[in-house]
Amino acid sequence: MNAQVQKPFEEILGYLEGKKRIVLMGCGGCATVFHTGGIEDIDEMAKRLTKEGKVVTGKIGLPFAVFACYLPMSSMFLKEHEKEIEECDAILMQSCGDGAQVVRAYLDEEMGIVKPMYPANNALGFSGGGPASFREECQACGECELGRMAGICPLVQCPKGLLNGPCGGTNTDGKCELDPTRDCAWVMIYKRLEKLGQLSELEEIVGPHDWSKQVRPRSLEVEPIDLMEKLKETKKVIEHLGV
Numbered sequence: 001m002n003a004q005v006q007k008p009f010e011e012i013l014g015y016l017e018g019k020k021r022i023v024l025m026g027c028g029g030c031a032t033v034f035h036t037g038g039i040e041d042i043d044e045m046a047k048r049l050t051k052e053g054k055v056v057t058g059k060i061g062l063p064f065a066v067f068a069c070y071l072p073m074s075s076m077f078l079k080e081h082e083k084e085i086e087e088c089d090a091i092l093m094q095s096c097g098d099g100a101q102v103v104r105a106y107l108d109e110e111m112g113i114v115k116p117m118y119p120a121n122n123a124l125g126f127s128g129g130g131p132a133s134f135r136e137e138c139q140a141c142g143e144c145e146l147g148r149m150a151g152i153c154p155l156v157q158c159p160k161g162l163l164n165g166p167c168g169g170t171n172t173d174g175k176c177e178l179d180p181t182r183d184c185a186w187v188m189i190y191k192r193l194e195k196l197g198q199l200s201e202l203e204e205i206v207g208p209h210d211w212s213k214q215v216r217p218r219s220l221e222v223e224p225i226d227l228m229e230k231l232k233e234t235k236k237v238i239e240h241l242g243v
């Protein structure tokens with residue numbers, strides 16, 4: 001998931017200075033899980049902005065599991081709210097920067113509506129876990145090393161991103177020299193390889209990481225999924241849960 005927190009309200013108000021009619025748009029994916037862009041979060045933002053003299057002319061709340069960044073679904077909501085978007089002074093995006101830019105580009109290029117758009121949130125990157133605690137595990141480097149590292153990512157878990165053993169500064173209690181509250185990534189990797197009976201893997205020198213895969217922006221072409229078929233599967237889960 002793309003972890004995120006809401007920006008300080010003063011910063012949001014600063015963006016909206018001189019803008020009266022505001023459309024709010026959220027996201028039914030990560031932003032709902034992190035309480036930064038779910039339907040309730042949009043309602044809350046609308047109340048706060050109204051108190052500050054803004055007129056919220058549109059609230060584009062996406063139901064859970066409808067991602068702002070996935071246009072086959074989010075574009076339906078944009079079209080439904082076309083009039084409010086056309087008539088507003090600004091759009092406040094309560095999503096991550098990915099969702100915000102996908103929506104901005106769709107409005108610009110597909111719907112021909114060019115409006116100022118501002119972010120309500122700060123995205124913090126991939127984090128897994130839940131329902132309450134999340135932890136960053138992967139920085140999407142494009143060349144996964146987990147297979148050579150006992151399933152523990154040294155690029156994220158080690159502040160120096162070391163691929164061939166610890167830096168030499170590891171504390172005697174196994175904590176990282178740069179952050180004594182956390183375990184040294186290489187102590188974790190060693191212990192796990194030991195449990196797996198694969199310590200001999202440490203004898204191999206790992207070649208340089210291919211950083212060229214991090215040249216950005218990266219893009220990807222895939223075969224589109226059959227959305228209706230996938231939704232049928234989701235429907236089964238919903239029915240199973242008795243919703």
Ligand code: SF4
Nearest residue numbers: 138139141144145153
């Ligand atoms: S090596 Fe680490 S950052 Fe790269 S893809 Fe694997 S888990 Fe993600």
Ligand code: SF4
Nearest residue numbers: 158167176177184185
């Ligand atoms: S102590 Fe371990 S986790 Fe910390 S920087 Fe050195 S090798 Fe990386």
